[in-house]
Amino acid sequence: MLKIVVCIKQVPMVSELPWNPKTGTLKRELAEGMMNPACAHALEAALQVKSRHKAEITAITMGPPMAEEVLYEALAMGADRGLLLSDPALAAADTYATSYTIARTIEKQCPDVDLVLCGCYTSDSETAQVGPQLAEELDIPAAAYVEDFKITGRTVRMQRVSDNFLEIMEMNLPGLITIMTRSYAPRYPTLEGLADAFDHPQVNILGAGDIGLDVNKIGRNGSPTRIINVYSPTAEKKNVVLTGSPKKVVTAIFDNYGDKISGAMGKDLRKQ
Amino acid sequence: MTAIKRSIWVFADYRNYFQNRVTLQLLAKANDLATAMNYPAASNGASSGNYYRLKGRGINPLSAEGGLKAEVWAVVFGCETDEFVAEYIAHGAHKVLVVENAALKQYSVEKYTVLMEKLARQYQPEIILIGATSFGREFAPRVAKRLGTGLTADCIGLEITEDGNLLQIAPSFGGNLIAEIITPRHRPQMATVRPGTFQEIPHDNSLRGEVIRLPMPKKLPKDRLHLVAYERQPVREQRLEEAKIVVCGGRGMGSKQKFKKVFELAQLLGGEVGATRPIVYAGWVDEDALVGQAGKNIRPQVLFSFGISGAIQHTAALADADFIIAVNKNPNATMMKMADVAVVADASQVCAALIKGLKERIQTKSDYAD
Numbered sequence: 001m002l003k004i005v006v007c008i009k010q011v012p013m014v015s016e017l018p019w020n021p022k023t024g025t026l027k028r029e030l031a032e033g034m035m036n037p038a039c040a041h042a043l044e045a046a047l048q049v050k051s052r053h054k055a056e057i058t059a060i061t062m063g064p065p066m067a068e069e070v071l072y073e074a075l076a077m078g079a080d081r082g083l084l085l086s087d088p089a090l091a092a093a094d095t096y097a098t099s100y101t102i103a104r105t106i107e108k109q110c111p112d113v114d115l116v117l118c119g120c121y122t123s124d125s126e127t128a129q130v131g132p133q134l135a136e137e138l139d140i141p142a143a144a145y146v147e148d149f150k151i152t153g154r155t156v157r158m159q160r161v162s163d164n165f166l167e168i169m170e171m172n173l174p175g176l177i178t179i180m181t182r183s184y185a186p187r188y189p190t191l192e193g194l195a196d197a198f199d200h201p202q203v204n205i206l207g208a209g210d211i212g213l214d215v216n217k218i219g220r221n222g223s224p225t226r227i228i229n230v231y232s233p234t235a236e237k238k239n240v241v242l243t244g245s246p247k248k249v250v251t252a253i254f255d256n257y258g259d260k261i262s263g264a265m266g267k268d269l270r271k272q
Numbered sequence: 273m274t275a276i277k278r279s280i281w282v283f284a285d286y287r288n289y290f291q292n293r294v295t296l297q298l299l300a301k302a303n304d305l306a307t308a309m310n311y312p313a314a315s316n317g318a319s320s321g322n323y324y325r326l327k328g329r330g331i332n333p334l335s336a337e338g339g340l341k342a343e344v345w346a347v348v349f350g351c352e353t354d355e356f357v358a359e360y361i362a363h364g365a366h367k368v369l370v371v372e373n374a375a376l377k378q379y380s381v382e383k384y385t386v387l388m389e390k391l392a393r394q395y396q397p398e399i400i401l402i403g404a405t406s407f408g409r410e411f412a413p414r415v416a417k418r419l420g421t422g423l424t425a426d427c428i429g430l431e432i433t434e435d436g437n438l439l440q441i442a443p444s445f446g447g448n449l450i451a452e453i454i455t456p457r458h459r460p461q462m463a464t465v466r467p468g469t470f471q472e473i474p475h476d477n478s479l480r481g482e483v484i485r486l487p488m489p490k491k492l493p494k495d496r497l498h499l500v501a502y503e504r505q506p507v508r509e510q511r512l513e514e515a516k517i518v519v520c521g522g523r524g525m526g527s528k529q530k531f532k533k534v535f536e537l538a539q540l541l542g543g544e545v546g547a548t549r550p551i552v553y554a555g556w557v558d559e560d561a562l563v564g565q566a567g568k569n570i571r572p573q574v575l576f577s578f579g580i581s582g583a584i585q586h587t588a589a590l591a592d593a594d595f596i597i598a599v600n601k602n603p604n605a606t607m608m609k610m611a612d613v614a615v616v617a618d619a620s621q622v623c624a625a626l627i628k629g630l631k632e633r634i635q636t637k638s639d640y641a642d
Contacts, residue, residue: 094422095413096416096417096422096423099417125444126425126426126443127413127423127426128409128413129409129413129416129423129425130413132410132413132417133413133414133416133417135414136413136414136418137417140496141382141496141497142497143497144406144409144410145410157500161406162406162407162410163287163405163406163407164504164505165287165503165504165505166503166505167499167501168500168501169499169500170497170498170500171496171498172496175496223422224420224421224422224455224457224458225422225423225424225440225453225454225455226453226454226455226456227444227452227453228452228453229451229452230449230450230451231449231450232450238612239608239609239611239612239613239614240612241603241614241615241616242613242614242615243615243616244617246617246618246621246622246624246625249615249617249622249625250622250625250626250628250629251629253597253613253615253626254629254633256613257595257613259468259471259472260574260595261517261541263297263467263468263469263573264468264516264517264541264543264573265517265541265542265543266293267634269633269634270633
């Protein structure tokens with residue numbers, strides 16, 4: 001029996017976000033939550049493993065009480081149980097504190113885990129840091145941005161594209177994989193699955209005390225980074241206005257912003 | 273050993289030419305930060321103007337002589353890296369720390385993490401900057417975790433605060449907000465930066481730097497992740513959502529015939545074509561190219577926007593675009609207000625002029641060897 005943990009985060013639903021046209025910012029407090037897209041791909045990958053091997057899937061999330069929703073969604077898609085870690089003491093955790101918290105939760109709640117799957121990044125903060133840091137905390141091998149993998153015995157063979165290199169890699173279980181969104185398009189929860197998820201809820205809600213977390217290592221206390229200021233980029237944006245003949249403005253664009261364009265192209269645009 | 277100076281490290285990500293440039297860009301920014309530490313009175317934060325301002329006053333900010341308190345170091349792991357070491361010195365590295373070994377020929381996140389942790393504990397840098405390449409984004413968080421310190425991803429600005437902390441400016445909440453972050457009580461302070469965010473300083477062969485060669489540590493833990501096979505990929509068919517450059521066109525392009533220039537420009541730039549809803553309805557492009565509600569969210573490093581007024585259904589999908597150049601006859605269009613560079617002119621004429629300018633500038637440059 002393969003024990004699989006899928007880490008899931010609830011993120012604001014960007015396409016549905018109420019917009020403040022004056023400031024150009026999103027009204028996050030009105031936002032509805034959804035399962036982070038890359039996490040849904042990771043769950044799909046777990047479900048595909050389960051279709052070939054005997055496996056048990058635990059979906060874990062950390063967040064406010066409403067984050068329970070994504071666990072029901074995970075159950076409806078086919079996960080076996082859900083764990084919500086919710087505690088005011090966990091608030092304002094950066095990736096350093098988050099990876100500590102999730103690692104200890106996995107160790108306590110799924111001690112013999114074989115495979116940990118994460119989305120490669122979240123759509124709200126996009127750091128892509130929690131997966132690799134979780135692997136460090138759990139002291140298990142890991143690969144990020146994986147597009148395809150197969151398990152044979154205790155070995156995982158993985159494929160990914162990293163900086164334009166196609167790489168085939170192998171590691172032994174237990175291990176951690178972060179899943180890229182190019183593959184494992186997530187299935188929709190079935191009506192039957194949804195009914196089952198709510199009729200027989202397999203969701204546990206735990207606090208920091210239940211896991212025995214060190215209060216100095218969680219939430220704001222455990223976070224080395226501090227956000228000291230937040231502002232809206234549109235309000236602050238310095239807008240350069242160019243006028244004149246097409247030839248003149250194009251020369252100005254290449255002279256002043258040629259580096260940005262050549263950086264994105266990966267080509268040298270300097271005139272020789 | 274003389275007293276250890278404060279050092280700002282840049283991880284040398286040389287695997288191909290493009291990534292090599294992110295290293296050069298970070299060396300330039302590291303020099304700005306070192307200048308802010310060395311000449312706090314002369315510098316105003318760590319803006320990229322410091323280099324030129326100090327040069328104008330007869331100070332060579334890149335010179336390692338004269339008792340500087342902070343220095344820029346490049347950290348190179350690999351095999352046969354002399355060419356890169358020389359390049360980094362010519363781009364402002366005061367010191368280059370080199371570990372050369374045949375076992376480092378291929379990038380290995382496990383080996384590189386162990387080495388970086390070991391060296392950082394030994395030399396205690398103030399700051400470590402790492403390019404946000406695929407490798408860098410996997411490597412940096414592991415190093416930060418092992419060193420017990422913070423890491424900010426994808427910084428778009430880096431400065432030194434009055435009390436000497438690294439101010440890490442990064443997009444947050446899906447790029448809708450900018451956060452200013454510090455790591456007040458932990459060292460080193462770490463940040464990743466996407467390629468193309470900062471400008472490199474010109475190559476200068478007269479610059480001198482010290483090369484410190486260190487032996488490969490004897491007891492490295494065995495790799496648990498094994499690279500079975502790898503090959504350089506021809507760049508795969510880009511999808512709009514992932515394209516580094518997107519050229520978007522709207523009704524202001526004028527006609528279906530003129531809109532073809534958008535395709536030509538995108539092709540020259542190696543980018544993708546995007547369009548607004550009316551253009552899709554008019555049949556000038558396929559539905560696939562729709563950017564905005566019911567279409568695609570894009571996150572290019574550079575977005576060109578031609579003849580687009582900027583309805584919210586379209587602009588909501590552009591929140592993650594790093595740098596926007598918009599062309600429109602109407603300077604008051606929403607899209608022009610959102611842009612970093614707003615060009616008040618006829619969209620199709622500027623598009624044509626850009627095509628001409630690009631054709632003159634594009635040269636074939638071979639990649640550095642990997």
